[in-house]
Amino acid sequence: MNPAYAYPKSRFEPVVPVDLNAREERERLSKSALKGFFKLAAAWKLRDDDARELLGGLSSSTFYEWKKNPERVLEVDRITRISYLLGIYKSLHIIYGDQLADEWVSLPNKNTIFGGRTPLAYMQAGGLLAMQTVRKLLDARRGGL
Numbered sequence: 001m002n003p004a005y006a007y008p009k010s011r012f013e014p015v016v017p018v019d020l021n022a023r024e025e026r027e028r029l030s031k032s033a034l035k036g037f038f039k040l041a042a043a044w045k046l047r048d049d050d051a052r053e054l055l056g057g058l059s060s061s062t063f064y065e066w067k068k069n070p071e072r073v074l075e076v077d078r079i080t081r082i083s084y085l086l087g088i089y090k091s092l093h094i095i096y097g098d099q100l101a102d103e104w105v106s107l108p109n110k111n112t113i114f115g116g117r118t119p120l121a122y123m124q125a126g127g128l129l130a131m132q133t134v135r136k137l138l139d140a141r142r143g144g145l
Contacts, residue, residue, distance in 0.1 A: 020076045021046050021106045027073050034070035043102045045119075053124045054131075056081060077128065084131035091138035102135060 018025050041051040052058040055078055058066075066072065074082075092101035105120040113133060114122050123130045 012048070020079055023073065026076070026079060029079055030072060030074040031070050033074060033079055033086075034066055034072075036086050037082045038070075040085060043089070044105050044120075045102070050120060050124065052121075054081065054085060081128055081131060084128070084135045087135045088131070088138055091135070091142050095138065096143055101118055111137070 018029070020026060020029075037051075037055070041054075046054070048060070048063060052060065052063045055063070088105075089101075092104050095101070096104060104125075106118050108114075108116055108118055109122075111118060117125075119134055123134060126133070
Protein backbone atom coordinates (compact mmCIF):
# COMPACT_ATOMS: atom_id res chain seq x y z
CA MET A 1 0.00 0.00 0.00
CA ASN A 2 1.21 3.47 -0.87
CA PRO A 3 2.09 5.31 2.41
CA ALA A 4 0.47 8.48 1.01
CA TYR A 5 -2.91 6.73 1.26
CA ALA A 6 -2.42 5.23 4.72
CA TYR A 7 -4.50 6.44 7.65
CA PRO A 8 -2.58 8.76 9.97
CA LYS A 9 -1.51 7.31 13.29
CA SER A 10 -3.90 7.98 16.12
CA ARG A 11 -4.17 7.27 19.83
CA PHE A 12 -7.84 6.48 19.31
CA GLU A 13 -8.60 2.82 19.78
CA PRO A 14 -12.09 1.90 18.66
CA VAL A 15 -14.14 -0.10 21.13
CA VAL A 16 -15.57 -3.30 19.81
CA PRO A 17 -19.35 -2.96 20.20
CA VAL A 18 -21.24 -5.45 22.32
CA ASP A 19 -22.87 -8.12 20.17
CA LEU A 20 -26.45 -7.97 21.40
CA ASN A 21 -27.33 -10.90 19.15
CA ALA A 22 -25.22 -13.07 21.46
CA ARG A 23 -27.45 -14.45 24.19
CA GLU A 24 -24.58 -14.39 26.71
CA GLU A 25 -24.23 -10.63 26.28
CA ARG A 26 -27.96 -10.08 26.71
CA GLU A 27 -27.93 -12.31 29.80
CA ARG A 28 -25.09 -10.22 31.22
CA LEU A 29 -26.80 -6.89 30.54
CA SER A 30 -30.53 -7.54 31.01
CA LYS A 31 -30.91 -7.43 34.80
CA SER A 32 -28.95 -4.20 35.23
CA ALA A 33 -30.70 -2.67 32.21
CA LEU A 34 -34.12 -3.34 33.73
CA LYS A 35 -33.09 -2.09 37.16
CA GLY A 36 -31.74 1.08 35.56
CA PHE A 37 -34.90 1.54 33.52
CA PHE A 38 -37.18 1.27 36.56
CA LYS A 39 -35.05 3.78 38.48
CA LEU A 40 -35.21 6.13 35.49
CA ALA A 41 -39.00 5.69 35.27
CA ALA A 42 -39.30 6.59 38.96
CA ALA A 43 -37.02 9.63 38.60
CA TRP A 44 -39.00 10.85 35.57
CA LYS A 45 -42.27 10.09 37.43
CA LEU A 46 -43.54 8.12 34.45
CA ARG A 47 -46.98 6.58 34.57
CA ASP A 48 -46.77 2.81 34.15
CA ASP A 49 -48.55 3.12 30.78
CA ASP A 50 -45.89 5.56 29.58
CA ALA A 51 -43.06 3.33 30.82
CA ARG A 52 -44.61 0.29 29.11
CA GLU A 53 -44.88 2.24 25.85
CA LEU A 54 -41.21 3.27 26.02
CA LEU A 55 -40.33 -0.42 26.35
CA GLY A 56 -42.13 -1.11 23.09
CA GLY A 57 -45.72 -1.63 24.14
CA LEU A 58 -45.23 -4.17 26.89
CA SER A 59 -48.39 -5.74 28.38
CA SER A 60 -49.34 -4.77 31.95
CA SER A 61 -48.82 -8.27 33.32
CA THR A 62 -45.36 -8.59 31.75
CA PHE A 63 -44.39 -5.10 32.91
CA TYR A 64 -45.29 -5.81 36.54
CA GLU A 65 -43.59 -9.20 36.43
CA TRP A 66 -40.40 -7.57 35.11
CA LYS A 67 -40.64 -4.88 37.77
CA LYS A 68 -40.98 -7.49 40.52
CA ASN A 69 -38.36 -9.84 39.10
CA PRO A 70 -35.81 -8.36 36.64
CA GLU A 71 -34.01 -11.71 36.29
CA ARG A 72 -34.63 -12.39 32.59
CA VAL A 73 -33.02 -12.10 29.19
CA LEU A 74 -34.25 -9.15 27.16
CA GLU A 75 -34.51 -9.00 23.38
CA VAL A 76 -32.14 -6.79 21.38
CA ASP A 77 -34.89 -4.18 20.81
CA ARG A 78 -35.63 -3.72 24.50
CA ILE A 79 -31.98 -3.52 25.54
CA THR A 80 -31.39 -0.96 22.79
CA ARG A 81 -34.39 1.11 23.92
CA ILE A 82 -33.20 1.06 27.52
CA SER A 83 -29.67 1.98 26.43
CA TYR A 84 -30.94 5.06 24.58
CA LEU A 85 -33.13 6.08 27.52
CA LEU A 86 -30.30 5.70 30.05
CA GLY A 87 -28.05 7.76 27.76
CA ILE A 88 -30.76 10.44 27.59
CA TYR A 89 -31.05 10.37 31.37
CA LYS A 90 -27.29 10.74 31.81
CA SER A 91 -27.02 13.58 29.28
CA LEU A 92 -29.89 15.48 30.90
CA HIS A 93 -28.20 15.27 34.29
CA ILE A 94 -24.95 16.56 32.81
CA ILE A 95 -26.65 19.45 30.97
CA TYR A 96 -29.22 20.49 33.60
CA GLY A 97 -29.57 20.34 37.37
CA ASP A 98 -31.20 17.23 38.79
CA GLN A 99 -34.72 18.67 39.09
CA LEU A 100 -34.95 20.04 35.54
CA ALA A 101 -33.19 16.95 34.17
CA ASP A 102 -35.91 14.69 35.57
CA GLU A 103 -38.77 17.01 34.50
CA TRP A 104 -37.43 17.68 30.98
CA VAL A 105 -39.05 14.68 29.27
CA SER A 106 -42.49 15.79 30.49
CA LEU A 107 -42.23 19.47 29.56
CA PRO A 108 -43.53 20.82 26.22
CA ASN A 109 -40.55 21.60 24.02
CA LYS A 110 -40.34 24.22 21.25
CA ASN A 111 -37.39 22.56 19.52
CA THR A 112 -38.30 21.81 15.90
CA ILE A 113 -37.85 18.11 16.56
CA PHE A 114 -40.64 18.06 19.13
CA GLY A 115 -42.99 20.61 17.57
CA GLY A 116 -44.35 21.72 20.94
CA ARG A 117 -44.89 18.17 22.22
CA THR A 118 -43.09 16.75 25.20
CA PRO A 119 -39.99 14.66 24.49
CA LEU A 120 -41.84 11.77 26.14
CA ALA A 121 -44.73 12.02 23.67
CA TYR A 122 -42.25 12.29 20.79
CA MET A 123 -40.39 9.16 21.89
CA GLN A 124 -43.59 7.21 22.47
CA ALA A 125 -44.88 8.09 19.00
CA GLY A 126 -41.57 7.53 17.22
CA GLY A 127 -40.20 4.56 19.12
CA LEU A 128 -36.60 3.52 18.80
CA LEU A 129 -35.68 6.04 16.08
CA ALA A 130 -37.14 8.92 18.10
CA MET A 131 -35.13 7.82 21.14
CA GLN A 132 -32.02 7.77 18.99
CA THR A 133 -32.81 11.31 17.76
CA VAL A 134 -33.31 12.65 21.30
CA ARG A 135 -30.09 10.99 22.39
CA LYS A 136 -28.18 12.58 19.50
CA LEU A 137 -29.72 15.98 20.22
CA LEU A 138 -28.69 15.86 23.87
CA ASP A 139 -25.23 14.50 23.08
CA ALA A 140 -24.74 17.39 20.65
CA ARG A 141 -25.87 19.90 23.29
CA ARG A 142 -23.57 18.27 25.81
CA GLY A 143 -20.72 18.63 23.33
CA GLY A 144 -21.45 22.33 22.83
CA LEU A 145 -23.17 22.13 19.46
